[in-house]
Amino acid sequence: MHNVFRNARKCTSFSRNHQNVQNAVCFPASSSAINRKFSSQGTEPEYDVVIVGGGIVGMAAAREMLMRHPNLKFAVLEKENRLAAHQSGHNSGVIHGGIYYKPGSLKAKLCVEGLHLSYKYFDEKGIPYKKCGKLIVAVAKEELPRLEDLYNRGIKNGVPDIQMVDGAKIKEIEPYCQGLKAVWSPHTGIVDWGLVTQYYGEDFKSLGGEIHLNFEVKDFKVAQESKVKAVAANKKGIQVTASNGQSVRCRYVLTCGGLQSDRLAELSGCSREPRIVPFRGEYLLLNPAKSHLVKGNIYPVGHLILVSHSSVSTLPQE
């Protein structure tokens, strides 16, 4: 079983340089202890709580739970050889302001709160970001009622400093953009969420959490020999097994599988509903010679989006 860990190298220092961070295979400080347990003893590492999925949701949940319950033992199980290998490392990088969500909904509340907490965290950690703002531009009269609706939602949701601006102000903010009116959200920004996930991982490990990479969960079961005794005694009676045969034990499991979340839910004995419905989108990259044409995030009232993504990981904070 120790072969599983063969290619992993320990992250002794955490570089702020994004390139280094992406290339590093981050591993828990106690990885050697885990190796020994797997190989020589043949015993399974035991935890109070296991989180399946090392995307931003799994890492954020793991970090927060460990901060709230420092006496419990936590582990994250991730099937890839690094954190944030899927959506969390491949998205538009927008720090959303909370304009679109239904007023009063939890999404609206958490998005606005999350914006403030995110910037605070980035500043504390020195994570590069760009608060470049966002314009939602109406180019035809028939789009104005929908734009007005978005503005009112933004006001109700408490989106900071949101404004309705006219054509002249649009030009001032984005000189190459034309429109009748626009919603302007100056605090919307961009960040490398994959990098943020790596930082969450470092926080988690520094608090004593363990991360098992290359651990593709294939099965959850109440361990046969402990069905009666361990579960009744509230011991680590759940066995989580990987596709390579490795396993860990725990008392509680939280699955955060992103696009695999319905499959993991089913595997863990829950309903597969709601199901993940994949759909395809496309990104078009602006020729670098033309990058001055877009300064921030420009959204239509409809569906196409222009996002200024000039390598945010190397951008100075603004």
Ligand SMILES: Cc1cc2nc3c(=O)[nH]c(=O)nc-3n(C[C@H](O)[C@H](O)[C@H](O)COP(=O)(O)OP(=O)(O)OC[C@H]3O[C@@H](n4cnc5c(N)ncnc54)[C@H](O)[C@@H]3O)c2cc1C
């Ligand atoms: C194209 C696109 C653009 C987006 N743009 C933005 C944006 O600009 N701003 C924004 O805030 N959000 C954006 N999002 C949404 C955001 O990226 C997601 O909400 C977020 O990344 C979800 O994180 P996650 O941890 O749930 O999923 P993921 O990042 O997919 O993580 C799930 C993890 O679970 C692991 N896993 C799955 N099955 C198993 C298993 N059996 N065993 C072990 N591990 C397993 C996977 O390997 C993966 O690492 C965008 C999403 C997409 C797709």
